[in-house]
Amino acid sequence: MKRAIWPADGKTRRATTLAAIILLQALCALFFIGDVVTDLLEGAAFVDLHFGVETLAAIALLIGVAFMMLELRLLLSRMDQMDTGLMIARGRMAEVMQGFFDDWHLTEAERDVAIMVLKGLDNTPIAEVRQTAAGTVRAQTTSIYAKSGTSGRPQFVSLFVEELMSGDFEVPPSTSPRALTESAR
Amino acid sequence: MSILSDQHSGRSGARDIPVWDPLVRLIHWSLLATIVVNGALTDVEGDLHEWVGYVALGLVAIRLVWAVVGPRPARFTAFPPNPMRAIRHLRAMRAGDDTVHLSHNPLGALMVYNIWATVLAIGVTGYMMTTLRFFGIDWVETAHELAFDWLMISVALHVAGVALDSWRSGVNLVRAMVSGSKRIPHGKNVE
Secondary structure (H helix, E strand, C coil): CCCCCCCCCCHHHHHHHHHHHHHHHHHHHHHHHHHHHHHCCCCCCCCCCCHHHHHHHHHHCCCCCHHHHHHHHHHHHHHHHHHHHHHHHHHHHHHHHHHHHHHHHHHHCHHHHHHHHHHCCCCCHHHHHHHHCHHHHHHHHHHHHHHHHHCCCCHHHHHHHHHHHCCCHHHHHCCCCCHHHHCCC | HHHCCCCCCCCCCEEEEEEECHHHHHHHHHHHHHHHHHHHHHHCCHHHHHHHHHHHHHHHHHHHHHHHHHCHHHHHCCCCCHHHHHHHHHHHHHCCCCCCCCCCHHHHHHHHHHHHHHHHHHHHHHHEEEEEEEECHHHHHHHHHHHHHHHHHHHHHHHHHHHHHHHCCCCCCHHHHCCCCEEEEECCCEE
16 A cells, blocks of 8 residues: 555645544634533523633634635635646646657657657666667667767756746646546546 | 667556545545544443544544545546436446546445535534434434434445446555556556
């Protein structure tokens, strides 16, 4: 199980903690409200200091619970949006790669190699995956760098990073996380 | 180009979709704990039994509030108490439809409402027994015990339903109620 009960991710952990506090505080609030109601039925008056403080505590707890519930909901929807952003970024990365490869007129084999270069593979493992000689891969990468007008691997990779960083991703309002997860199928 | 379209690399096409927020999960397992404690462990005449009962009532109350203000899968609107939907769901199941429901499936939704209502009934009749007005009145005690029996039947059906649905859909529902996300196998329809 990858996601344990106590999550490693900071936001998830925050949400869990918040939920636990909400639960505890809501139970406390209910206890105080029950107490206040019972006292009222037994004829307590708000002017009685002890009873007044108790009522105030109950109300304060309730307000606290309401605010934390709101906070938890905001946090959860932010986490949702972050997921969406990541998916958009992934989709965008794929688009950027396709666009560049088309522009440079890379062959099918070169596209494959280029993707593996972007994924951080060295020539030797690429040759193993593609079951070709290391020399072939070297020739292909040289051709890729030449077609893309870059001097070598680092500059080639940075082309994509730069492309992703330059344009601000606008998130279309219509892309709800639901719609995206549907389309990710 | 499969390398590009693979969204969750190394996950053999399954995808994790967060459905149950931490509050829903905490309430679920806490409610189970109160049922186990009060059903099997506490002295039914004792104070502890009474207090654990109040906690159970409180848990359901908080869940009902969260079903109005909480995130989408936790809300009433995600699993309306609609018997017609449940019947349609049963028919679709018999026809071999194994669509994965992100919130409760329509049949499970009915069970959810049933369990909440039963816990409320047990809590209220239990409280009534502590009041002077209803203390020692037979029907209240009988109702309390009958409701508890019904709860046991419901829980058994609930567990059976979870097992059946997990087996049919390939989504481990118990895991989803622990980790919060449903891992949807590749190629399943989602509703």
